[in-house]
Amino acid sequence: MWLRGEANHAGTTPMDMRNDAFMGLADFAHEIPRILEENGSDRSRATIGKAQILPGAANTVPGLVEFSLDVRDTSEVVLEELSSAFRKALSAIARRRNLMFEFEQKSYLAPVACSSDVVQQLQKQSEHLGLDYYTMPSGAAHDAQIMGSIVPIGMVFVPSKNGQSHSPAEWTAWSDIEAGANVMLQTLASLSQR
The missing domain is CATH 3.30.70.360 (Alpha-Beta Plaits)
Known part of the structure; x- marks a missing residue:
């Protein structure tokens, strides 16, 4: 523009x-x-x-x-x-x-809903691992917005210090990164057994 x-x-x-x-x-x-x-x-x-x-x-x-x-x-x-x-x-x-x-639209990515099945599995595995979680819509697109038109998708976010992202001040504790990775791993394992 x-x-x-x-x-x-x-x-x-x-x-x-x-x-x-x-x-x-x-x-x-x-x-x-x-x-x-x-x-x-x-x-x-x-x-x-x-x-x-x-x-x-x-x-x-x-x-x-x-x-x-x-x-x-x-x-x-x-x-x-x-x-x-x-x-x-x-x-x-x-x-x-x-x-x-x-005023020219350079690109447009339609909003994509996460799969309720994937989200339920993420919640279930979070509970199984004893982790607190919060389910919310995401303003971040990542690959999920593109892949969501092909396969069922879900997203896992982990806390960043003061909620900062895409900033030099972004920082996440290794324990939170590990917890998020374990939720994804357990969810993928559970979904693959179907």
Whole structure:
């Protein structure tokens, strides 16, 4: 996705005469919580994880900003509603700030439900091993989202310190990694005996 304005001199271009692409992105970013609240569910997530400001000079009003928007939910209907709401918000911001925009879907992975049988086996093996567990929908896709259209799937997550993931601060105790591996091993052994 991108917003295009007009690159111009940071010192000579009056604030009210700027077509600042980054300010459009800032406006859009501030709209995300409202859009999720109005059009999403408690499982909805939206993230601008990547942005490039061009021309990228400290003394130049940004003329172009390219960015990503990762949107997730367990419902395809909700995902469609969110896509429409995000597109409308971007259009309104572009119009207000005199910008051009592109809202292009680069990829789409449909939500996939875990197999109730696999989940029940994971729960059973957790109990057998004396482990606490919590059953929840996952916002993380991993290979399960792709493989789920071919075979029954389930996922095992283990605790990370302070719940951090995809971060240099991510850390999980070896005992928790071992417990998760044992749950998977016992579940696979049980399923293979059928």
